[in-house]
Amino acid sequence: MNSIPITSGVYVLVFHLSRKTDITFDRKGSQHSFPPGWYLYVGSACGAGGLRGRLARHQRHTGDRKRFHWHVDYFREHAMLCEIWYCATADSAFEHHWAKTLTALAGATVPVPKFGASDCNAQCPSHFFHLSGRPSTAAFRASVESQNLSTKVFVEFIEEPRGKKQAVREIHFEYLLGRQFLERRRRAIPESGLEPGQWDSLAKHRPARQLAEQVAEQMQVSFPAITEAIAFATAVETLIENCGADVLPVLFDPHRPQGRKAIMRLSRTSNVRQQYRVAGVIEGRSRSVAPHRDDSVYDTESVREVLSRLQRVRGILKILLDQLRTAHEDVVSEANRLSRLCRLSAQRLGDCLKSRVASASAVSREFHKKTIMSMLRSKAVTGGTIGLARLALRFTVKNLWNYEEMIRRGLVPTEKELQEILGEVKEIHDVTRKIECLAGSQS
Numbered sequence: 001m002n003s004i005p006i007t008s009g010v011y012v013l014v015f016h017l018s019r020k021t022d023i024t025f026d027r028k029g030s031q032h033s034f035p036p037g038w039y040l041y042v043g044s045a046c047g048a049g050g051l052r053g054r055l056a057r058h059q060r061h062t063g064d065r066k067r068f069h070w071h072v073d074y075f076r077e078h079a080m081l082c083e084i085w086y087c088a089t090a091d092s093a094f095e096h097h098w099a100k101t102l103t104a105l106a107g108a109t110v111p112v113p114k115f116g117a118s119d120c121n122a123q124c125p126s127h128f129f130h131l132s133g134r135p136s137t138a139a140f141r142a143s144v145e146s147q148n149l150s151t152k153v154f155v156e157f158i159e160e161p162r163g164k165k166q167a168v169r170e171i172h173f174e175y176l177l178g179r180q181f182l183e184r185r186r187r188a189i190p191e192s193g194l195e196p197g198q199w200d201s202l203a204k205h206r207p208a209r210q211l212a213e214q215v216a217e218q219m220q221v222s223f224p225a226i227t228e229a230i231a232f233a234t235a236v237e238t239l240i241e242n243c244g245a246d247v248l249p250v251l252f253d254p255h256r257p258q259g260r261k262a263i264m265r266l267s268r269t270s271n272v273r274q275q276y277r278v279a280g281v282i283e284g285r286s287r288s289v290a291p292h293r294d295d296s297v298y299d300t301e302s303v304r305e306v307l308s309r310l311q312r313v314r315g316i317l318k319i320l321l322d323q324l325r326t327a328h329e330d331v332v333s334e335a336n337r338l339s340r341l342c343r344l345s346a347q348r349l350g351d352c353l354k355s356r357v358a359s360a361s362a363v364s365r366e367f368h369k370k371t372i373m374s375m376l377r378s379k380a381v382t383g384g385t386i387g388l389a390r391l392a393l394r395f396t397v398k399n400l401w402n403y404e405e406m407i408r409r410g411l412v413p414t415e416k417e418l419q420e421i422l423g424e425v426k427e428i429h430d431v432t433r434k435i436e437c438l439a440g441s442q443s
């Protein structure tokens with residue numbers, strides 16, 4: 001920042017907005033919805049402090065010795081400031097020349113007419129522009145220099161940590177916003193005399209809809225924004241229920257921020273997986289709470305889950321067999337290799353359950369997680385058909401991987417369940433044999 005001169009000049013602020021954001025400007029509540037992407041704001045600094053003072057102000061957030069003054073101040077609270085382009089000049093008309101140059105950049109559009117240009121007498125459509133891709137400094141520089149609108153355009157890159165903090169502020173704000181609704185709903189349910197389930201839906205004419213609309217109005221956000229906030233806050237509350245309140249400093253750690261998507265994805269997994277992931281971040285084993293397929297997590301809660309996984313495998317294999325009839329021979333031979341492992345691992349599961357063994361040797365080397373995972377990750381053959389074969393194998397071996405823990409927890413199938421499981425194993429055997437014949441006839 002110290003390299004920026006204290007003389008007057010013009011500048012462009014380059015912002016990035018990670019997702020669609022509704023922003024309310026001024027106390028009158030005028031609101032606008034901004035699509036994700038890149039935003040360019042052009043301004044000039046002529047007063048005391050010059051460029052350096054003005055650009056330092058733009059970098060700060062409100063409350064940090066700064067009040068809302070310009071439209072761009074409201075926008076800045078939601079976006080990440082990534083770059084500043086500037087040149088020293090005493091000619092304030094440059095601001096409008098630069099705005100016109102930005103208008104001409106490929107893909108530039110005007111998100112809000114006259115934004116930042118309410119006192120512009122030069123008929124600029126706006127001093128604020130949107131681009132879906134990152135704007136090219138080189139293209140802008142070449143353009144202004146060829147028009148003699150600057151001797152040199154300087155570029156200042158803004159440091160990353162500020163951006164991370166901004167991301168945490170955004171999701172934390174969203175959580176608090178959604179919680180406003182959740183808490184008011186909790187209080188409203190007993191008073192309403194309705195079943196709690198009737199408060200789930202946000203569909204029109206449902207009681208929760210009206211409440212969500214009230215909260216949106218009070219908090220000055222749009223209805224789509226409040227529904228997203230409710231979904232996000234619900235996800236966070238689920239994680240608190242399953243992992244304890246310790247999860248909050250993990251999710252909103254300004255030094256190691258978690259992504260919104262990662263939090264949402266984690267909330268949709270089993271409680272065991274959530275605890276595993278959160279503990280991993282606390283203990284420094286991993287950075288992100290995002291669930292990963294290699295997580296060593298036990299999540300078989302009942303024998304029915306084993307059965308339902310096998311039923312899915314059977315369904316997947318039948319579709320696979322159909323698709324293989326017209327598939328390329330590479331695909332057929334790879335699918336055959338995977339489906340053979342499906343058969344053997346299902347067989348092994350059936351044998352173990354029948355003889356009620358409980359030892360570690362239940363999982364042979366052939367089905368070790370490492371062996372299977374490296375096979376599943378091999379992308380030598382690609383496409384939807386081979387994807388089915390991989391999925392079938394994943395579901396089947398999962399039963400074996402969880403087998404020991406399942407027995408340790410006393411999850412032993414009843415005689416009826418055992419017969420159902422063995423029935424599925426037989427079905428899997430038959431269909432994988434058909435795949436084998438198909439592969440044999442091709443080679």
Ligand SMILES: [Zn+2]
Nearest residue numbers: 096120122124
């Ligand atoms: Zn202008």
